[in-house]
Amino acid sequence: MAREDEVVNDTSESDAEAGRDRIVQQTDQDASSSRMSAVSLGYLDDPFTRGLYPPGDDVPKRYPIINRGTYVRTKAIDQLVTRFIEASPKQNKQIISLGAGSDTRFFRFWADRAFGGSGIEYHELDFEANVNRKRSMIRGSTQLSGYVDQAEKGGSFYRLHAIDLRDLTAKSPPIIPGLDAELPTLLISECCLCYLPPDAAASVLQYFTMHVKDSLALILYEPIRPFDAFGKTMVSNLASRGIHLQTLKRYSSLEAQRHRLRLAGFDTGQGARDVYQLWESNEWTSQAERDRVERLEWLDEIEEWKLLASHYCVAWGWRGDMFDEAWKDLRSTE
Ligand SMILES: C[S@@+](CC[C@H](N)C(=O)[O-])C[C@H]1O[C@@H](n2cnc3c(N)ncnc32)[C@H](O)[C@@H]1O
Helix, strand or coil: CCCHHHHHHHHHHHHHHHHHHHHHHHHHHHHHHHHHHHHHCCCCCCCHHHHCCCCCCCCCCCCHHHHHHHHHHHHHHHHHHHHHHHCCCCCCEEEEEECCCCCCHHHHHHHCCCCCCCCEEEEEEECHHHHHHHHHHHHCCHHHHHHHHHHHHCCCEEEEEECCHHHHHCCCCCCCCCCCCCCCEEEEEECCHHHCCHHHHHHHHHHHHHHCCCCEEEEEEEECCCCCHHHHHHHHHHHHCCCCCCCCCCCCCHHHHHHHHHHCCCECEEEEEEHHHHHHCCCCCCHHHHHHHHHHCCCCCHHHHHHHHCCEEEEEEEECHHHHHHHHHHCCCC
């Protein structure tokens, strides 16, 4: 029989863990506030952010450099997703967003008819608390639930799954209902896997590399470069809020991210760019878009923008021919 002090220790440890999980879940509020700010100022055209934003909450106003970062990362990921959807246009495909939070990508793409002729099976995974909140907001919106129904009728679907990703690393992991092992699949981790211990993050990826038989790819968005002065401040600011980005030190550079992707089985190709590179490169942001965004808000802290933007990256890796077709000219070696 467990001793009383052991029981007390177990309880306090599980309370502490639940507290840590809650902090991680609440990071979605930051992400959605940043999106709301960027949308309200015209950086992003996304009517669905409002629909998934807590009713009655004020529209937040983030610093110009944060708004620009939100814009760049959203557009870069959109571009990778679009290229995937447009490769082999008639082929059905699967998108799985890990830690999707209040992300609106499914709705934006559906409303823009960006799925084209492809049937897209769109899965979002998150903790139960976040999934329940999103589900009830979708149910409460005629427009959002209408899109889910339309997608279903048009040969696509949208599913929300209440799954703690760490459970996918168990010996007998849960089955994700509707996951199709035969479809070309794109995984997206937009600031999610960085909250897991590095070994658990790698095991989550292994779950998918083992289950999905066809072409498979991953897009990551996360912070990098924790060791310079700015990186150290970033780490300590997060720590003061109880947030520990556990993979940050292990995958601390663009090269480390590409290496990680290769090792995880995305071995046909890899690419990685920091947000500053994505902003400066015509391949990712057109001059017309840069001009438009620059006019939205006066940004006098150019050095700060460079610093902030060089501490976040988008990295992508793939295996299989379909992603070669979609992404091969986007490889990066530096
Ligand atoms: C910073 S938010 C990002 C949300 C969304 N991807 C975006 O970019 O707007 C991180 C999300 O990852 C989710 N997350 C982190 N660890 C998770 C885990 N172990 N299982 C499921 N979801 C997790 C959090 O609940 C949260 O919704």
